[in-house]
Amino acid sequence: MNYKRGFTLIELMVVMGAVLLLSGGAITNYNNYSDRQRVNQAMDTLKNDLRTAQNRALVSQKPAGNNPDPGYYACGQLVGYRVTFSNASGTGSYSTQAVCQNSGVEEPKGDITTRTLPTGVLFNPLPLETTFYSLFRGASPSQSITISGANNTQTVSVSASGNIEEPLPTATPTPIGSTGATGPGAATATPTSTPTATPTPIPTTGDGLLGRYFDTKDLVGNSYTRVDATINFDWGGGSPMSGIPNNKFSVRWTGNVRTTVAGNYEFTGDSNDGKKLWVNGVLLINKWQDGNNSKSATITLSADTSYPITLEYYENKNDAHVKLLWKVPGTSGKVIVPQASLYST
Structure with missing residues (x-):
């Protein structure tokens, strides 16, 4: 007599258990993948x-919108x-808002623009607030x-400098595979490391500061740029360059100043008419008024x-x-900040 053997109850339970285990693992893997995707997408959006x-700050884009209150968007200087x-x-x-x-x-x-991270995604640790400054304020905090x-x-x-980027991974030494042999004469694994990228060399001497010259005395309007080796100008009753009037013009110089020794540096602005000076984001000199004057501050x-x-x-x-x-620490007098210490970028 021919007959077909069916599954026993125990065999069915074993098969169903295996299926549940496999499907559970697949669900877990899918959930892990989905969680990773949510974090990655949140970072891309951030x-x-x-x-x-950053771009709005660099182009000095002032806030604007539909609020009927005229003071809501009032922005004399971004x-x-x-x-x-x-x-x-x-x-x-x-949240993001203009200052x-x-x-x-x-x-x-x-307006305040607010973005919410996906559920379960948090800042760790909670960052300090950061401000992307316009050119009039200089560098942003890192x-x-x-x-x-x-x-x-x-x-x-x-x-x-305003760069927004993911940190480079740290190079990890990778040993050459071992044969697994031990004792005298056994091959020894020789560690090797991933080559470290060569950093971009820092210029050994400066080129000056980037000057943006405006045809108004309010740092707005038509502007022209050039790199000035030092800030040591006496234009008298004349114009600093073509396209700029003899009177009622303004200039903003930006860049970096490189120190030589540690200590208290005394900066002096001497001008006719007004000036403001920031070093490392600190407003050192604020003499924004007509007249011939000299002002100093130490940092x-x-x-x-x-x-x-x-x-x-x-x-004016x-x-x-x-x-x-x-005045550099350890020296006896003030000098024009030299070109060698000024960098336009």
Whole structure:
């Protein structure tokens, strides 16, 4: 007699258990992949939003919108765009808003744009607020921003020069495979390491500061740029360049100043008419008024270090001159900041 054997109850239970285990593993793997994707996509969105804030600051895009209140968007001088971060109530989010200077006071202005991170994704640790400054303020503060969730972490770095990028991975030594033999004569694994990228060399001497010359005394309007080796000008009653009037013009110089020794550096601005000086983001000199005047201030700096520097100047009428001097620690007098210490980029 021929007959077909069926599955026993135990065999069916074993098969069903195996199927459940396999499907459970597939679901777990899919969920892990989905979690990683959410963190990666959140980081991509964050980087795009940071670059948008940076670009708006660099082109001095003032806030605008549909609010009927005329003071809501009032922005005499754009300082930059501020980004703040939050993990309030277990939800990660960040907000962007313009910062303006009105009558000498810096204040947030315009609409607040807020973005919420995906569920379960938080800042770790919670970053400090960061501001992408306009050219009138100079370099932005640097920091790293990390988001994490579901055992996945992504980090983006914001440098003082405004670069927004992921940090490069650290090179890990990779040993050559061993034969597994032991004892005398056994092959020994020789460790090798991934070659380290050669850093971009820092110029050994400066080229000066980048000057943007405006045909108004308010740092707006038509502008012309050039690199000035030093800030040591006496134009008298004349014009600094073609396209700029003899009176009622302004200049903004930006770049970096490189120190030689550590200590207290005394910076002096001598001009007719007004000027403002920032070093390393600190407003050292603020003499924004007509007349022939000299103003000095001191700041503590490290040795052999580049610091962002911004000098603003305006000429209203009559004679025009502007000079930037410093007194280096250990020296006896003030001198014009030399070209060798000034970098336009």
